[in-house]
Amino acid sequence: MSASSTLDLRGLKCxxxxxxxRKYLRTLESGARVTVETTDPLAVIDIPHFCREDGHRLLGSEPTGGGHAFLIEKA
Incomplete structure (x- = not known):
């Protein structure tokens, strides 16, 4: 997964x-990509739903050691 930045949200809960x-994406230009790393088990539901609701593209999702990583392109 290739992104311009990584947002480490491991250890945070829903x-x-x-x-x-959402707050971080507001600081980026349209088309920017970010990898979001989480350990919250609900993130596999919440992050894709957030992307659909806000119009961002979820380009990839993969399990990581103890969590998940999501590649998001800002709308």
């Missing part, structure tokens, strides 16, 4: 991963 991702 709803913080989505809230922090």
């Amino acid at each position: 709803p913080l991963p989505v809230l922090r991702t």
